[in-house]
Amino acid sequence: MSNQALLTANHLDVTLSGRAVLHDVSLSLQPRHLVALVGPNGAGKTTLLRALAGLLPSSGSVHVDGEALASLSLRERAKRFGYLPQGHVVHWPLDVKDVVALGRYPHGATDPGRLSPADEAAVLRAMQATDVMPFAARRVTELSGGERSRVALARVLAVEAPIVLADEPTASLDPRHQIDVMKKLRDVADSGVLVIVVTHDLGLAARFADTVLVMSDGRLVAHGSPADALSNAIMADVFRISAYRAYYQSETVILPWAGI
Amino acid sequence: MIATTIALAVLVALLALGSLGTGPVKLSPVTVLDALFGGGSDVQQTIVREIRLPRAILGLAIGAILGLSGAALQGLLRNPLASPSLFGAPQSAAFGAVLMIALGWADVRSWALPVAGITMAFTSVFVLLSIAGRSAGLLLLILAGLAISSLAGAATSLVMNLSANPFAALEIAFWLLGSLEDRSFRHVTLALPFITAGAILLMSQRSAFRALSLGEETAQSLGVNVGRLRLLVIVGVALGVGGAVAVTGTIGFIGLIAPHLMRPLIGHDPTRLLVPSALTGSALLLAADIAVRIIPSTTDIKVGVLTSIIGVPFFLYLIVRERRALGGGVA
Structure with missing residues (x-):
């Protein structure tokens, strides 16, 4: 595994309508890692994700593979980040394949009806990796919530970016689909991508992530392995809960138990 | 999609021929084509080339820009009820033009009219999008549009009210109703540059509308400059609608109807809808303009x-269809 940092942020500050929502966040993350970004509601997780992707103005700097984000054009940035927003709505009943093909937009493929062989292959790979092929010709509005989340993930994977940012990809999914999505993201990370996942599910974070970032009140308060970052002290301080801990099939199990 | 587009283009060509043949002197399509290319009698040539050709060209171009503007606004706002007339753009453009006429700064064939129309159309759409904000809900857009078109209507009434000469007021009132009658090539030269510029601007942004289907934030993450896109679409719509209104008065609802007629045939992809919506707009306006000459x-x-008489019930039908979204799911 390479120790070269792929994504670094230095002293990120974000102020939205007069309120500091992100305060002096610095981090350095490596490829082939699944990073879980956790914290209570309003801690600034989504803001950090957007700031990293350059979707909102921030002071401080973000570097991708040594290049400053600020020096890149919008399209060059778009090639480096696959961004999966919360809720992943599609406003019109588009065909599934057309939605996935939008992932090639940063690469200049603006017409899903006429993709280059390379773009076509990337779309196909993304649809295969997410098991979207069976309903490729259907409309997104006809799909179930679980199927739709896979389409959204396929669209993000089709970018074939070195970094994937996913904002609560497991929210509103049933347990089976939550595990499915996390497994898929784990596979993506194992293929060499840096994946950052915002989640409220500490159990999923502990089980699937290599690194956990804990945020509270716009600050990064812990950064480490799941065992370190989700210690009893942090659970009490940040989340104000106690947790049940165990090992099952050689994996860490954390079960939020009671408020304190 | 290509077959549908070709079929629409053929329909528009036929309707244009029909428009050239319809009037007090009925001409067969063969006679029209003959006269158009220099054959036939002098009278026939004059009728077709000087009296009816400007009217047909304006019908075609204005219908197209209205259809295109409607499809572009619906794509920009991801909202099937968006359209220039519901946003008060033509009404505002008409106010600009009427003000010019009333102040005596312009007769009905001067450049001041399109410039005033475009400025007011730009202002209205800009104000509307500023009020409605980034994630414009259906209800907010419609209410803001209603307020702006009412304000433009009230301002126009005030101008007519204050007009010193009752005949001038009457002339303005009739002009406001929207007509392609008695238009000359002078009107075509007045409107066409702006309509063309608006259409080019809107078409240059076409692929961004599809990316916007995923929401503004995701579109931006895919490399779309959403702020710039919004501004360019507003400018494009204002140029087209303002230029059109300046020579014809207000012609509403074509921009609302055209994309809806195309969705069952083309699908909902906002990018693919642009050209077919423009052609449908042309066909609608040419057909309506033939109808007003035939209806006794x-x-x-x-x-x-006529377009409003047909358009408003269609708008009502859309409201009924969208009433769950409008009523917040309570109905």
Whole structure:
């Protein structure tokens, strides 16, 4: 595994309508890692994700593979980040394949009806990796919530970016689909991508992530392995809960138990 | 999609021929084509080339820009009820033009009219999008549009009210109804540059509308400059609608209807809808303009009145269809 940092942020500050929502966040993350970004509601997780992707103005700097984000054009940035927003709505009943093909937009493929062989292959790979092929010709509005989340993930994977940012990809999914999505993201990370996942599910974070970032009140308060970052002290301080801990099939199990 | 587009283009060509042949002197399509390319009698040539050709060109171009503007606004706002007329753009453009006429700064064939129309159309759409904000809900857009078109209507009424000469007021009132009658090539030269510029601007942004289907934030993450896109679409719509209104008065609802007619045939992809919506707009306006010449009546019916008579019930039908979204799911 390479120790070269792929994504670094230095002293990120974000102020939205007069309120500091992100305060002096610095981090350095490596490829082939699944990073879980956790914290209570309003801690600034989504803001950090957007700031990293350059979707909102921030002071401080973000570097991708040594290049400053600020020096890149919008399209060059778009090639480096696959961004999966919360809720992943599609406003019109588009065909599934057309939605996935939008992932090639940063690469200049603006017409899903006429993709280059390379773009076509990337779309196909993304649809295969997410098991979207069976309903490729259907409309997104006809799909179930679980199927739709896979389409959204396929669209993000089709970018074939070195970094994937996913904002609560497991929210509103049933347990089976939550595990499915996390497994898929784990596979993506194992293929060499840096994946950052915002989640409220500490159990999923502990089980699937290599690194956990804990945020509270716009600050990064812990950064480490799941065992370190989700210690009893942090659970009490940040989340104000106690947790049940165990090992099952050689994996860490954390079960939020009671408020304190 | 290509077959549908070709079929629409053929339909528009046929309707244009029909428009050239319809009027007090009925001409067969063969005679029209003959006269158009220099054959036939002198009278026939004059009728086709000087009296009816400007009217047909304006019908075609204005219908197209209205259809295109409607499809572009619906794509930009991800909202099937968006359209220039519901946003008060034509009404505002008409106010600009009427003000010029009333102040005596312009006769009805001067450049001041399109410039004033475009400025007011730009202002109205800009104000509307500023009020409605980034994630414009259906209800907010419609209410803001209603307020802006009412304000433009009230301002126009005020101008007519204050007009010193009752005949001038009457002339303005009839002009406002929207008509392609008695338009010359002078009108075509007045409107066409702006309509063309608006259409080019809107078409240059076409692929961004599809990316916007995923929401503004995701579109931006895919490399779309959403702020710039919004501004360019507003400018494009203002150029097209303002230029059109300046020579014809207000012709509404074509921009609302055209994309809806195309969705069952083309699908909902906002990018693919642009060209077919423009062609449908042309076909609608040409057909309406033929209809006002055929419908027997003592006074001629203005084409803008006809499009509204057809358009408003269609709008009501859309409201009924979207009532769950409008009522917040309570209904």
